[in-house]
Amino acid sequence: MNDEQILEIINTRFAGRVRDVSHPHARRIFFAADPKDLPAVIAGLKEAVPGMWYIATISGVDLGETFEIVYHFGHDNGAVNIKTRVPKAAPHIESITSIIPGAVLYERELQDMFGMTIERIPDPRPLITPEDWPAGNFPLRKDWTFERVPEVIPGGKK
Amino acid sequence: MKFQIPIGPQHPALKEPISLRMTVEGEVIRDVDIRLGYNHRGLEKLAEQRNWTQNIYLTERICGICSHSHTTCYVQGVEKLMEIEPPRRGVYIRYLVSELERIHSHLLWLGIAGHEAGFDSFFMYTWRDREVVMDLLEMISGNRVHYAMNTIGGVRRDVDTALIQKILDGIKILRERSEFYFKIGANEPTFVGRLAGVGYLSKENALALCAVGPTARASGVARDVRKNDPHAFYDEMPFDLITADSCDVLGRTVVRIKELMESYKICEHLLKTLPSGDIAVKAPKKAKPNEFVSRYEAPRGENIHYIKSNGTDKPERLKVRAPTLANYPATIEMLRNGFIADIPLIFAAIDPCICCAERTVELVNARSGEESVVRFSDLRTLAAKRASNRTAKGNVPWPL
Numbered sequence: 001m002n003d004e005q006i007l008e009i010i011n012t013r014f015a016g017r018v019r020d021v022s023h024p025h026a027r028r029i030f031f032a033a034d035p036k037d038l039p040a041v042i043a044g045l046k047e048a049v050p051g052m053w054y055i056a057t058i059s060g061v062d063l064g065e066t067f068e069i070v071y072h073f074g075h076d077n078g079a080v081n082i083k084t085r086v087p088k089a090a091p092h093i094e095s096i097t098s099i100i101p102g103a104v105l106y107e108r109e110l111q112d113m114f115g116m117t118i119e120r121i122p123d124p125r126p127l128i129t130p131e132d133w134p135a136g137n138f139p140l141r142k143d144w145t146f147e148r149v150p151e152v153i154p155g156g157k158k
Numbered sequence: 159m160k161f162q163i164p165i166g167p168q169h170p171a172l173k174e175p176i177s178l179r180m181t182v183e184g185e186v187i188r189d190v191d192i193r194l195g196y197n198h199r200g201l202e203k204l205a206e207q208r209n210w211t212q213n214i215y216l217t218e219r220i221c222g223i224c225s226h227s228h229t230t231c232y233v234q235g236v237e238k239l240m241e242i243e244p245p246r247r248g249v250y251i252r253y254l255v256s257e258l259e260r261i262h263s264h265l266l267w268l269g270i271a272g273h274e275a276g277f278d279s280f281f282m283y284t285w286r287d288r289e290v291v292m293d294l295l296e297m298i299s300g301n302r303v304h305y306a307m308n309t310i311g312g313v314r315r316d317v318d319t320a321l322i323q324k325i326l327d328g329i330k331i332l333r334e335r336s337e338f339y340f341k342i343g344a345n346e347p348t349f350v351g352r353l354a355g356v357g358y359l360s361k362e363n364a365l366a367l368c369a370v371g372p373t374a375r376a377s378g379v380a381r382d383v384r385k386n387d388p389h390a391f392y393d394e395m396p397f398d399l400i401t402a403d404s405c406d407v408l409g410r411t412v413v414r415i416k417e418l419m420e421s422y423k424i425c426e427h428l429l430k431t432l433p434s435g436d437i438a439v440k441a442p443k444k445a446k447p448n449e450f451v452s453r454y455e456a457p458r459g460e461n462i463h464y465i466k467s468n469g470t471d472k473p474e475r476l477k478v479r480a481p482t483l484a485n486y487p488a489t490i491e492m493l494r495n496g497f498i499a500d501i502p503l504i505f506a507a508i509d510p511c512i513c514c515a516e517r518t519v520e521l522v523n524a525r526s527g528e529e530s531v532v533r534f535s536d537l538r539t540l541a542a543k544r545a546s547n548r549t550a551k552g553n554v555p556w557p558l
Contacts (some may be wrong), residue, residue: 025238027387028451052381054368056453057479059464072451072462072479076386079451102368102487106479113202128195139203146200 001049002077003029009048014041020083027078035084035093042071042082043099051076055096058106060114062142067091067114091116113140160188165501167196174512178493178501185497190490197512205476210236210310210445213473217463218304220478221511223266226259227456228463228478229308234389235452235465236310239445248312248437249390254325254428255298255307257421261332262291263457264414264421267509268339271411274503275352280342287335294328297321312438322429333422340415343408353408357492357504360405369488370481371459372417373508376402376409383455397424407507444471456481458509482511 003023010021010031018041021031033041046053053075061068063085071082086093095118097104107118108127115138118124126133138144161182167175175196181189201220205213217232218225230252237244244252265288272280292302299305299315307313317325342349359369364377374381378401384392385399400416402409445467452463459481468474485508492504 024448025450030449052365052379052386054365054381056368056460056462056484057464057477059475059477061466061475070464072464074381074383074386074453074460076380078387079453081451100368101366102484105483105486126195128198130195139200146203 001051001075003027006049006075006078006080009045013044013048017041028081029078030081030083032083032085035086038071038082038084039094039096039099042073042096045073045080046099049075049080055100055103055106058103058110060110060116060140062088062114062140064088064142067116069093069110069116071096086116092119093117094119095121097122112138114138115141159183163498167193172502172505174510176510176512178505180493180498180501182498185499187493187496187498187501190493192486192490194486194512202476202478205473207472209471210240210441210443210473213476214308214310215306217476217478218306218308220480222303223263223511224259224456224458224461225304226255226307227454227461228480230256231452231454231456231461231463232465232476233308233310234454235450235463236445237441238450238452239448239465239467240310240442241446242311242439242441244312245436245439246433247316247435248439250428250432251298251313251315251317251437252308253390253392254317254425255295255305255313257424257428258291258295258298258325259305260421260457261418261425262288262295263509264418265291267414267457267506268343268411270506270509271353271407271503272349274506275349277346277349277352280339280349283335284339287332290328290332294325297324309438310441312436314438316437317432322432326426326429329422329425333419336415336418336422340412340419343411343415350408353411353503354404354406356407356500357410357496357507358406359488359492363491364405364488367487367491368484369459370484371456371509372410372413373459373485373488375400376413377405378403381460383453383460387453389452389454395424396427397421407503410507444469447474458482458511459484480511482508485510 006029007021007023010018017037018031018033023029053073056072056074056079059070066085066087069084073080093116095107104123105127107121108123110116111118112126112129163180163182165178165180166172167177177193179191180187201216205216208216214229214233217228220228265284269281269284272278272284295305296302298317298321299307307315359377361378364374364379370381380399380401382399397420400413400420402413447467447469449466452465454461461481462479464477465473466475489505489508493501496504
């Protein structure tokens with residue numbers, strides 16, 4: 001299925017629920033959707049674009065007041081990227097694992113790195129950060145900086 | 159009665175730290191839990207503080223085996239953001255190194271598969287032949303592991319006629335050897351008996367769990383970025399997409415050996431049609447605010463970089479997804495209902511690269527372990543001295 005056919009599906013089937021549809025390069029389609037419409041749009045696209053529809057990854061971007069989440073999907077002729085935005089004050093988003101089970105690791109990564117809350121995720125444990133990671137530290141937020149804990153040598157340094 | 163046995167983070171069967179927690183009933187694995195993070199050093203955060211050129215060296219150090227894959231994926235994205243077109247000769251050399259890297263990675267994996275299956279002579283044979291391609295890579299780039307070939311706008315080193323002949327000779331030897339391995343891999347009864355039926359992953363599961371690379375292709379999923387989303391010139395390359403339907407470790411072995419043959423074909427085609435001209439163009443320092451999704455078929459599967467620029471000389475965001483991470487959900491499925499004795503074989507069969515999956519910076523200590531501080535100007539003088547003594551001189555002046 002080529003870019004034009006997919007663009008037509010996006011523009012006709014999901015009219016009103018998607019915006020900013022763009023096609024900047026060959027085999028790359030970007031569009032935005034609201035968080036509440038997202039599961040329905042993804043499920044609909046998965047059905048409409050046959051073949052090897054799968055999630056490549058989910059990228060989080062810190063935009064200051066909001067988080068942008070980009071879902072990168074691959075299919076047998078390119079990639080479709082769906083963007084959505086959630087406020088930083090209440091970063092809640094629905095899990096898409098019921099539609100695409102392989103997304104669970106990327107959603108856990110979002111929780112670890114940006115402190116988002118993924119609703120109805122089957123496995124909410126931290127993926128990358130260790131068990132004793134201090135609460136409220138989300139490394140990929142722009143306002144987070146790393147400060148090395150000063151080394152304390154028992155008995156003092158000689 | 160169910161027991162939990164931990165494997166890793168440090169375990170003789172694993173070459174890199176990862177924790178697998180198996181729930182077993184007797185000898186049979188009922189459930190698997192994978193815990194990551196032992197190798198995470200925050201590369202994505204680091205990338206936001208470095209400029210476009212510095213990040214080439216950072217992405218190179220994501221992985222020690224597919225180092226060229228990560229830089230190529232990054233560089234081809236940044237070139238799109240900066241709206242520059244690398245010269246055709248540069249692109250050909252870039253993907254020549256890519257294919258040689260795929261050959262060395264697949265040969266390495268074949269050796270590990272032989273070793274995990276208890277077939278150590280196979281391991282020694284493949285690793286001996288892997289030296290052929292490692293030597294070729296060293297002749298092209300000067301390095302065995304971190305080739306440092308890519309730069310924004312092209313590649314950093316040219317190949318000359320003598321070197322092209324050497325590469326062609328090396329590929330001829332490797333092709334003969336790979337045909338022999340294929341014969342062993344498909345016919346040797348003990349090897350086939352050990353691998354067949356182990357680590358079953360059905361096509362439905364491979365699709366649902368978003369497996370990539372040879373893992374997906376061995377389950378009959380025709381998923382290869384070089385065919386589905388051809389970056390650079392792969393749409394005009396003569397090669398076939400290899401799949402297998404056996405869905406087990408044997409299938410993954412066969413797929414990798416057949417892919418070696420396809421890579422030889424691509425390398426020969428690249429060298430025979432190598433265009434003349436420059437190898438790199440000058441790249442600007444900054445990139446306009448934009449974004450690009452760069453995809454690349456690494457030896458282990460699809461590698462994807464999401465690069466967002468903000469008008470400065472540093473990226474706003476660099477998201478890296480290495481293929482191993484995508485294969486973990488599928489690995490859990492493969493291990494389930496298998497035997498404890500098959501864990502190393504199944505886990506090795508996805509060709510896991512844990513430092514890739516966790517995007518670390520891997521720094522290997524020098525042999526002596528001594529630390530020394532060298533001024534940048536001294537380094538530059540040393541580099542200039544070394545370049546003037548080089549026997550095979552590149553025929554193109556360094557443009558940057």
